[in-house]
Amino acid sequence: MALNSASAVFDVLIIGAGPVGLTLANLLGQQGIEVLLVEKEDELISYPRAVGIDDEALRVMQTADIVGEVLPHTIPDQKIYMVNGDRLILSEVNPTTREFGWPRRNGFVQPLVDRVLLEGLERFPRVSVRFGAEVTDLVEDADGVAATLANGETVRARWVVAAEGGASPTRKRLELSFEGETRPSDGLVIDVANDPIGTPHAVFGGDPKRSYASISLPHGIRRWEFTLFEGEEAEVTEEFARSLLAPHVPDPSKLDIIRSRVYRHHARVAGAFKVGRIILAGDAAHVMPVVGGQGWNSGIRDAFNLGWKLAAVVKGQADAALLDTYEQERLGHVAQMVAVSLGMAKEMTDHDPAAAAERDRIAANRTPEERAAQAQQKFKPQPKFDAGVVVHTPLPEFKTLPARDVPRMAGSIFPQPQATDADGVEMLLDDATGQGWRVIMWNNDPSKFVTPEQARTIADLGGRLVQVVPRSQLPWVRAHAAADVTIVGDLGGEASLQAWFDARPVGAVIVRPDHVVAAECLAQEVREVLDRVFEAASIRVRQPASLA
Numbered sequence: 160m161a162l163n164s165a166s167a168v169f170d171v172l173i174i175g176a177g178p179v180g181l182t183l184a185n186l187l188g189q190q191g192i193e194v195l196l197v198e199k200e201d202e203l204i205s206y207p208r209a210v211g212i213d214d215e216a217l218r219v220m221q222t223a224d225i226v227g228e229v230l231p232h233t234i235p236d237q238k239i240y241m242v243n244g245d246r247l248i249l250s251e252v253n254p255t256t257r258e259f260g261w262p263r264r265n266g267f268v269q270p271l272v273d274r275v276l277l278e279g280l281e282r283f284p285r286v287s288v289r290f291g292a293e294v295t296d297l298v299e300d301a302d303g304v305a306a307t308l309a310n311g312e313t314v315r316a317r318w319v320v321a322a323e324g325g326a327s328p329t330r331k332r333l334e335l336s337f338e339g340e341t342r343p344s345d346g347l348v349i350d351v352a353n354d355p356i357g358t359p360h361a362v363f364g365g366d367p368k369r370s371y372a373s374i375s376l377p378h379g380i381r382r383w384e385f386t387l388f389e390g391e392e393a394e395v396t397e398e399f400a401r402s403l404l405a406p407h408v409p410d411p412s413k414l415d416i417i418r419s420r421v422y423r424h425h426a427r428v429a430g431a432f433k434v435g436r437i438i439l440a441g442d443a444a445h446v447m448p449v450v451g452g453q454g455w456n457s458g459i460r461d462a463f464n465l466g467w468k469l470a471a472v473v474k475g476q477a478d479a480a481l482l483d484t485y486e487q488e489r490l491g492h493v494a495q496m497v498a499v500s501l502g503m504a505k506e507m508t509d510h511d512p513a514a515a516a517e518r519d520r521i522a523a524n525r526t527p528e529e530r531a532a533q534a535q536q537k538f539k540p541q542p543k544f545d546a547g548v549v550v551h552t553p554l555p556e557f558k559t560l561p562a563r564d565v566p567r568m569a570g571s572i573f574p575q576p577q578a579t580d581a582d583g584v585e586m587l588l589d590d591a592t593g594q595g596w597r598v599i600m601w602n603n604d605p606s607k608f609v610t611p612e613q614a615r616t617i618a619d620l621g622g623r624l625v626q627v628v629p630r631s632q633l634p635w636v637r638a639h640a641a642a643d644v645t646i647v648g649d650l651g652g653e654a655s656l657q658a659w660f661d662a663r664p665v666g667a668v669i670v671r672p673d674h675v676v677a678a679e680c681l682a683q684e685v686r687e688v689l690d691r692v693f694e695a696a697s698i699r700v701r702q703p704a705s706l707a
Contacts, residue, residue, distance in 0.1 A: 167195070167314060168303070168315045168317075169193050169287075170187075170316065170473045171187055171192055171194050171316055171319070171473065172304065172306055172316035172320070173195070173319075174197055174321045174329060175322040175323035175443070176288065177322060177324060177441065177458075178209075178273055178276065178458060179440050179442075180198075180440075182223065182462040182463070182466075183322065183465060183466055183469075186222070186223055186462060186466030186467070188279075188283030191283075192285065192470055193286075194283075194285065194287065195287045195288075197288075197306075198288075199291070199292065199294075199309075200290060200291070201291045202290055206270070206350075206418055208455070209269045209449075209455030210269070210361075210376060211265065212233060212267045212272070212455065212456065213265070214256075214259040215259060215456065215459070215542075216455070216456045216459040217229070217233075217260075217261035218260055218575065219459050219460075221587070221589060221590075222594055222672075225275055225276070225279045228278075231377075232267050232268045232271040233265040233267045233377060234266035234359060234377055235262040236253070236254075236262045236264065236265070237265060237361060237375070238252065238264075238359075239251065239252040239253070239361045239362070240361070240363070242362060242364050242365065244364075244365070244515065247519075249519065250530065251533070252533065253534045253535075255535070256535065258575075258654075259574060260576070267376070267377065268380060271377075271378075292308050292310075293309040294308060294329070295307050295308065297329065299436050299437065302317070303436060304316055304317075304319045317473065318436050318473070321437065321438070322440045322441045322461075322462075324441070325427075325443070325446040327442070329437065329443060330429055330443050333431075333437065335429050335434070335439075337429055338428060338430065339427030339428060339446075340501075341427075342423070342448065343389075344386050345387045345392055345422065345423055346387060346423075346424060347387050347395060347400070347403070347420070347421055347422075348383070348422060349382070349400050349418075350383075350418050350419075351380065351381045351415060351416055351417060353415045354380065355381065355413075356375070356381055360375060361375060365506065365518065367509070367510050367511065367512045367514075367515040369385060369510070370507055371384060371386070371403075380417070383403075395419065397419070400416060426446065426501040426504075427446050427497075428444070432485060433482065433483065433485060433486050438465065438482070440458065440462060441458030442454065444461065445493045446497075447496060447500040447501065448501055449500075453499070453500055453539075457492075457496050460492070460542065461485075461489055464489055464673055465485050466672075468482055471620070476698060478697040478699070479697075480697040481696055481698075484547035484696075487547045488546075488548070492540065492543070499539065506518060541571065542570075542571070542675070544571075547695070548692070548695050549569050549570040549675075549676075550669075550688060550692050551678075552679060552680050554567070555665075565664070568663070568679050569678050571676055572674050572675055573599075573668065573675070573676050574588075574654075575587055575589055576588055576656060577650055577654075578591045578647050578655075579591060579633070579647065581637050581640075581646040581647075582633075585650070589674070591647045592645055592647055593623050593645060595621040596620050596621070596669075596671065596672055597624075597625050597669070597670045598617065598622070598623075598624050598625065598668075598685065599625040599656075599667065599668050599669075599670060600626060600627065600682060601627050601656065601657070602628055603626065603667075605625065605626060605667075606624055608686065609686060610686060612700060613686065613693075613700070615701040616693065616698065616700050616701045622672075623645045624641075624643060624645065626644050626647070627649050627657075628646065628647075628648065628649065629651065629657065630649060633646065665681060666680075667685050667688075671696075677696070678692050
């Protein structure tokens with residue numbers, strides 16, 4: 160994956176070979192986009208940062224066709240105990256849902272997953288990677304961006320994505336604000352091999368004397384995090400680290416410490432995510448305290464939202480206006496996640512004994528319903544877009560539909576239950592339908608409800624027309640299906656697609672490549688609603704043959 164020549168022009172230049180840049184490069188590589196990924200360091204960062212990967216991010220890894228390589232570096236369904244200074248449990252976080260096809264909480268080893276992402280790029284001959292390549296300047300013109308590297312070399316790209324971390328030189332070069340706050344206390348991370356505790360869960364300790372976290376990681380690693388008080392940063396030595404660990408292990412002298420590192424708690428969001436042809440993603444656009452475990456996952460959401468949009472624009476399938484929806488969609492959810500993470504950080508790291516006692520009192524008086532909601536991680540806001548590539552249709556009012564108050568799904572993530580392919584082989588829904596744009600209809604043949612031009616446009620985008628039927632119908636439907644329709648068998652039950660459609664007054668959904676519902680409607684409304692979705696996405700619709 161060497162750079163072709165000093166004069167090469169790329170579709171996309173990605174700055175930063177962290178998880179966001181690597182994920183975006185994989186997603187663009189799948190689409191055949193010419194990508195140059197540059198990283199100022201000489202190799203991937205080896206020290207662990209993030210320790211939690213969620214179900215949405217695993218679904219992205221599934222989309223990128225590398226989830227099988229990621230899973231060996233995870234602990235599925237990792238439970239969290241929030242405890243007070245007396246080690247009494249304040250709350251548990253133990254979500255058991257498989258709404259998106261994967262466990263909602265998973266411990267993981269970030270450097271090993273980053274390595275999987277880097278090795279995944281070897282599949283794509285049009286993706287180049289250069290380490291030891293620092294970008295020192297960016298100059299935009301009408302056709303693209305010229306990037307100057309530290310060695311004096313210049314490369315050009317049509318679009319630039321800066322994913323080079325919270326200290327982003329690109330964000331500073333663009334003179335964008337980075338509003339928010341920095342917590343007054345630093346933290347110390349200590350990673351230990353040959354886990355001396357050996358339990359699978361994580362513990363967040365809200366001890367007013369010194370807050371801490373103890374997290375089991377794959378491959379016998381345990382992560383500890385401790386709050387540092389003013390002036391202690393200069394005292395961080397191996398002896399100091401072992402003194403912090405002494406209350407947590409039988410013999411701190413026998414610990415196999417891999418590394419320790421001081422970090423700051425930031426909660427900030429950039430004033431803009433896109434300026435002309437230059438786009439910010441991941442920590443370059445937003446940072447949040449580590450307590451919520453969503454910094455890494457939020458960056459992966461950025462890459463997923465941006466990947467399909469960049470590919471469509473580069474391929475000429477959509478106008479550049481599509482990229483303006485990236486900030487429009489991501490900013491609101493990022494702000495929510497920053498607020499939640501900051502709130503959790505303040506709650507668990509408050510060293511005021513009176514405030515900690517009040518927190519304990521509130522926790523002790525939670526109702527069973529509140530405890531259940533906490534356990535299922537319902538405090539985590541799900542992405543929900545009110546604007547962008549989303550079409551909100553009115554609630555239908557027909558006598559054949561029961562009157563019910565159900566949440567509308569447009570702008571939310573479509574679920575991923577187990578289903579079957581046309582041959583009845585069980586698999587996750589995205590594997591049964593294929594990736595990309597999908598028009599999914601219950602029971603109906605979608606080819607009967609779209610125009611030929613719409614069908615060709617969906618095909619040009621790499622999308623699918625999907626007919627979902629009960630598994631019992633598969634033999635008959637397979638024998639009579641249109642050639643351009645993907646058939647999926649529904650398994651029934653509470654988590655099935657039939658149950659999903661049963662609960663809603665719609666018979667069709669239009670799903671984006673990032674699994675977000677672009678629109679939902681009745682079967683007879685699909686043509687009109689699909690046109691509105693194409694318009695919202697600035698997609699260039701195929702003209703009728705007579706006009707082509």
